[in-house]
Amino acid sequence: MADVVVIGAGPAGIFASMELVKTSPGIDLVMVEQGSDIDTRGRTGRDMLVGWGGAGAYSDGKLTVSTDVGGQLSAIMPEDDLLDLLTYVDGIYERRSPGSALFAMDPEEVASMAAKARLAGLVFVPARVRHLGTEHLRTILEVFRRELEGKARMLFGVRAAEILADKGRVTGVRLEDSSVIPARYVIAAPGRVGSAWMRQQAHRLGLESRPNPVDVGVRVELPAVVLEPLTSRAYETKFVHFSRTFDDKVRTFCMNPYGEVVIETVGDLVTVNGHSWATKRTENTNFALLVSANFTEPFDDPIGYGESVARLANMLGKGVIVQRLGDLTGGRRTTPGRLQKCTTRPTLKQATPGDLSFCLPYRILTDIVEMIEGLDRIAPGVNSAHTLLYGIEVKFYSNRITLDGELMTQIEGLYAVGDGAGITRGLIQASCSGIVAARSIASRMG
Numbered sequence: 350m351a352d353v354v355v356i357g358a359g360p361a362g363i364f365a366s367m368e369l370v371k372t373s374p375g376i377d378l379v380m381v382e383q384g385s386d387i388d389t390r391g392r393t394g395r396d397m398l399v400g401w402g403g404a405g406a407y408s409d410g411k412l413t414v415s416t417d418v419g420g421q422l423s424a425i426m427p428e429d430d431l432l433d434l435l436t437y438v439d440g441i442y443e444r445r446s447p448g449s450a451l452f453a454m455d456p457e458e459v460a461s462m463a464a465k466a467r468l469a470g471l472v473f474v475p476a477r478v479r480h481l482g483t484e485h486l487r488t489i490l491e492v493f494r495r496e497l498e499g500k501a502r503m504l505f506g507v508r509a510a511e512i513l514a515d516k517g518r519v520t521g522v523r524l525e526d527s528s529v530i531p532a533r534y535v536i537a538a539p540g541r542v543g544s545a546w547m548r549q550q551a552h553r554l555g556l557e558s559r560p561n562p563v564d565v566g567v568r569v570e571l572p573a574v575v576l577e578p579l580t581s582r583a584y585e586t587k588f589v590h591f592s593r594t595f596d597d598k599v600r601t602f603c604m605n606p607y608g609e610v611v612i613e614t615v616g617d618l619v620t621v622n623g624h625s626w627a628t629k630r631t632e633n634t635n636f637a638l639l640v641s642a643n644f645t646e647p648f649d650d651p652i653g654y655g656e657s658v659a660r661l662a663n664m665l666g667k668g669v670i671v672q673r674l675g676d677l678t679g680g681r682r683t684t685p686g687r688l689q690k691c692t693t694r695p696t697l698k699q700a701t702p703g704d705l706s707f708c709l710p711y712r713i714l715t716d717i718v719e720m721i722e723g724l725d726r727i728a729p730g731v732n733s734a735h736t737l738l739y740g741i742e743v744k745f746y747s748n749r750i751t752l753d754g755e756l757m758t759q760i761e762g763l764y765a766v767g768d769g770a771g772i773t774r775g776l777i778q779a780s781c782s783g784i785v786a787a788r789s790i791a792s793r794m795g
């Protein structure tokens with residue numbers, strides 16, 4: 350009988366485990382991870398998202414210290430408690446990566462940016478951002494791994510098949526090979542990659558859950574100098590726009606100054622993403638523009654919708670499509686010849702020059718173009734014919750499981766945390782959620 354089984358070794362599972370061994374020395378803790386350990390984990394295909402460190406292992410490592418960004422933990426705890434927790438977690442990352450850059454605007458800068466944004470029809474969302482950088486994040490994950498060595502039993506390459514419960518109380522976990530780990534507590538932290546599995550378990554166990562919206566859009570790439578006045582002060586500037594035509598919410602997301610655009614593979618889907626290194630630079634900055642697609646009855650499959658849009662781009666472009674903004678608004682395809690003439694040199698070479706208007710619904714395309722016009726009033730040059738748009742960028746979120754204030758499900762002793770529970774969307778809130786569950790278990794175990 351283990352005290353606790355943690356399913357998934359992404360940030361949520363790692364932080365839950367680190368907090369448990371700290372608060373309950375001698376605890377019998379088992380971590381079950383379907384991917385590889387950090388030293389054998391590759392950087393291609395499925396390895397990109399699974400293994401020690403989870404989806405974030407090769408990410409940009411941007412920690413957004415804000416209660417409004419990267420998750421919905423503010424719905425389950427008071428704002429001030431969440432801010433304390435975010436600061437605590439930021440400190441843990443920072444101590445393992447001394448010297449990482451922290452970007453924070455002073456109050457006058459925030460007020461001036463908010464006023465400028467308002468004039469442009471945008472809302473500015475100020476946030477403190479720590480940029481770890483892709484290469485440093487891996488080192489930090491290695492440190493976390495060493496710190497847990499000998500304090501938790503770790504099973505790699507092993508998939509949890511079923512969460513077991515009896516009379517409303519969790520009893521353990523059945524693994525893929527049918528062996529069972531009986532346990533007093535289980536923390537499910539399967540991430541977005543495990544969202545289908547989590548949905549299945551919720552259904553089997555009779556847990557309530559509801560779909561989260563899907564975010565669909567494009568990745569924008571432009572010369573870094575265009576956004577330099579913003580990124581030099583805030584690293585990532587977040588803006589929200591409610592589009593004129595559809596009143597939809599459009600937002601900037603995951604800004605990577607001097608970074609590169611990359612391909613992301615989700616199952617058989619090829620989508621686009623971006624990141625930046627701490628120690629090397631490209632000449633471009635990239636960021637996503639995403640539209641939240643909310644649906645009403647009878648449709649309740651936002652993930653299926655997002656997949657269909659991405660599939661269209663994959664069908665037409667044999668992967669990711671890239672288009673010059675001038676070609677999109679001029680109603681023509683970007684051809685290899687036109688791309689050659691583009692003054693923004695693409696950092697993603699494998700994208701096919703094409704026409705995004707064949708894949709993105711009119712509504713989403715209109716929202717994106719209107720947002721670009723607004724951004725251009727804050728940073729002239731965004732709405733240039735030579736700005737590149739890559740598609741499709743899509744963010745799937747797991748179903749949101751019904752949880753109490755300690756992130757326990759309706760099954761006693763079963764916790765669901767991180768992106769897989771649909772409660773977070775980023776490294777720092779996922780890490781925080783693991784700590785919330787760990788503290789709850791520690792206090793129950795006495």
Ligand SMILES: Cc1cc2nc3c(=O)[nH]c(=O)nc-3n(C[C@H](O)[C@H](O)[C@H](O)COP(=O)(O)OP(=O)(O)OC[C@H]3O[C@@H](n4cnc5c(N)ncnc54)[C@H](O)[C@@H]3O)c2cc1C
Nearest residue numbers: 357359361383403404405408411509540543767768775776
């Ligand atoms: C390319 C990319 C860039 C990103 N950049 C940033 C960024 O800069 N800043 C930011 O805040 N966020 C970023 N994110 C998001 C961030 O990585 C996630 O929000 C975070 O990793 C979620 O943590 P998690 O622990 O909930 O899940 P994950 O990190 O997804 O980890 C879940 C783990 O559970 C394992 N698992 C799943 N099911 C099972 C099972 N049945 N049995 C055993 N193991 C299982 C998986 O293999 C995986 O390792 C990025 C994501 C990607 C993909």
